Amino acid sequence: MVGSDTSSCSCAWHYLYLQAIHDVDAKPGRGKNVVRESHIFIIFVLVLVFGFLSEISSQHYLLGPLVFGFVVPSGPPLGSAVVARVDTLATGLFYPTYLAVTGLKTNIFTIDFRSYMVLGAIFFFASCVKVGTVMLAACYYEQTLREAFVLGLILNAKGITELVMYNIWKQTKLLSDQEFALAVVMVVAVTACLTPLIKLLYDPSQQFSATKRSTIQHLKRETEFRIMACIHTQENVPTVINILEVSNSTEENPVAVIALILVELVGRSTPVLVAHHPGDTIESSIGSSTSKSNQIIKALGQYTECNEGRATLQPFTSISHYQTMHDDIMRVAFEKRAHIVILPFHKTYAIDGTIGSVNRAHQSLNLSVLEKAPCSVGILIDRGILGGSMSVLTSQYIYHVAVIFLGGVDDAEALAYGSRMASHPNVDLTVARFLLFGEENCKERKRDTDLLEEYRRAHVGNERFVVAEEVVKDGAKLSSVIRSMVDCFDLMLVGMHHQDTPLLSGLGEWSECPELGIIGDMLASPDFRCSLSVLVVQQQRIAGKPISRTAKPVDKEPLIHDVPDEQVRSSWTITVNEGNRG
Missing domain, CATH: 3.40.50.12370 (Rossmann fold)
Incomplete structure (x- = not known):
């Protein structure tokens, strides 16, 4: 019934697969996508150049490399090659070192109890406002209350970006030692509370839990x-x-x-x-x-x-x-x-x-x-x-x-x-x-x-x-x-x-x-x-x-x-x- 068509297609499959590989590999300009070591070297030099240009233009040295990072295309081939070169060093050495240095600069003994209470109340009030606003918008778009609440918690999360900003403000004397310590402590406290709470309330795989049979054994006849x-x-x-x-x-x-x-x-x-x-x-x-x-x-x-x-x-x-x-x-x-x-x-x-x-x-x-x-x-x-x-x-x-x-x-x-x-x-x-x-x-x-x-x-x-x-x-x-x-x-x-x-x-x-x-x-x-x-x-x-x-x-x-x-x-x-x- 289907034997002749299927057999002839199967016989040609090996050739078609090899031809498909040949056609793609033979595309004009395919060799231009190879990222050479010279390209990576030029990018690293440009990072230093943009940092220097930021300093001489009375801006923080992070601004230039940040803008340059937006220009570099993400993903393969260039973005992947850059990440492959710096990811291990950045995440394994520089990132934990930066966190350790930030912690050493944080003197919690400069904070009085009243400041703890005031800043904690401000953070709590701001978080509630953000969660409530997000929940209203999410409910308008027919999201469940649970998902809307989790989304609000996620938007309240803080991390390395806030710490970098607080360090810059401390260097420029916009924050005193006590204010800097309060800000760092609040980042740590919010992260410590939100991370397990989000994991507890939200499991993305649960939304794909099936309630109907989807098996081969129970597949009806003449069904795709x-x-x-x-x-x-x-x-x-x-x-x-x-x-x-x-x-x-x-x-x-x-x-x-x-x-x-x-x-x-x-x-x-x-x-x-x-x-x-x-x-x-x-x-x-x-x-x-x-x-x-x-x-x-x-x-x-x-x-x-x-x-x-x-x-x-x-x-x-x-x-x-x-x-x-x-x-x-x-x-x-x-x-x-x-x-x-x-x-x-x-x-x-x-x-x-x-x-x-x-x-x-x-x-x-x-x-x-x-x-x-x-x-x-x-x-x-x-x-x-x-x-x-x-x-x-x-x-x-x-x-x-x-x-x-x-x-x-x-x-x-x-x-x-x-x-x-x-x-x-x-x-x-x-x-x-x-x-x-x-x-x-x-x-x-x-x-x-x-x-x-x-x-x-x-x-x-x-x-x-x-x-x-x-x-x-x-x-x-x-x-x-x-x-x-x-x-x-x-x-x-x-x-x-x-x-x-x-x-x-x-x-x-x-x-x-x-x-x-x-x-x-x-x-x-x-x-x-x-x-x-x-x-x-x-x-x-x-x-x-x-x-x-x-x-x-x-x-x-x-x-x-x-x-x-x-x-x-x-x-x-x-x-x-x-x-x-x-």
Whole structure:
């Protein structure tokens, strides 16, 4: 039905991706965006020159560099290069030193009690007036009282700017020692009170808390499947494209790709969330030249062109600190009603299968998204580079997918995604169900059997949907069987958390990545020298609790596709362990 179109597009994908990279890299003038050391040196000299000009014009020496800073463009390439040179020195040495010197100049013993009371009353009255004014304006624009109050508190916060101003006034004798000490003490007191109060009253992620189901398992038939793919670098793109391909976009069940390019905030003060429109580039949207981001957008655009009428693309760019980047991810996922967010794993693999690099900021980001995401979440462990090919879907190649099923809501979500993939004419899906010996009459086991039976009926006539069962006695046998599987598949889907079972006892003691769960952490280990990519799935949590396991998959009618013959490939067979019976 869709096989010919999909296969031809898949066959051309590798060429189109390389062509997209070549087109962007070959842009005229691309080399002009390189910031040389001479440029940084000139900027530092100009800072001194403007400071000198301010002094000889009877102004404070800070005025000239401040005005010059407004002129220098923020963000990459120039702003980022400057920040990269001075950030560590400024924040690690100069900033704490300035605060320490300010503290040494503050003599609190010069302040009498009456001055404390008078100035405290003035600060309190001024703060109340500011909070009240902000709340009136915010309520006029239909903000909640809680958000309006927090906004007023934020506008009352004070920091380094006020301290610099007070130091200048002290140097120019506008403030006496007592007045300077009072001002510094009030800055410290206000900051100490407002910071924990704001954190207590305002959690930005709470506004994206979902109250309705947004999962793959509960997705209705003939409904658009919305996948949000988060991308850090262009190396994430090929495997993400393959995931999108096997997600089986059809005219009846189209796929909406919401691509969010994640860029660390460097060289600018304000985070930016940009929604790109057709024909836009990063340069036209945020005024900087980021060729890697352009490559990602163009490559994804080529994918949607190959699947015209079956797939759409909505690209975004989030430029933010990693500590707050999860807010942008959840905002876009919530507003676009995504069914799953796919995040890259924080570890990359070298060509020999060892861990190439580890980014702890990415790990913290993934943990934050997992905790509060308004939909299901998948963490993609990409070993595509080990396979030696950027494109795995062609008209002559069968993409082998496995689902590890032990039971639980997360495994049910992984099974639902795998079931959708099994409808693709070039996908061979094996559901590997592991059973604990001696629990034939377990209630949970019967529920899982009913769930699998639903999917069996949905794929009547589809020879590439296979359910295999293995009865094992302990975690050691489970680990051994999974290890024997990894060389037989291209992609493995596994739930993040599983129901309590003795099969997992002892396997989590050496876990390094809790966000992957026990099985996912085992598959991410460098001990598995294979080209297998893994997608670890967590089903949406509502109010921090999993959705009921008893919900049945919606698709109950058989999905029959004519598929080409499979090429010869190494096989793996699951058999019931008869020797353990009796």
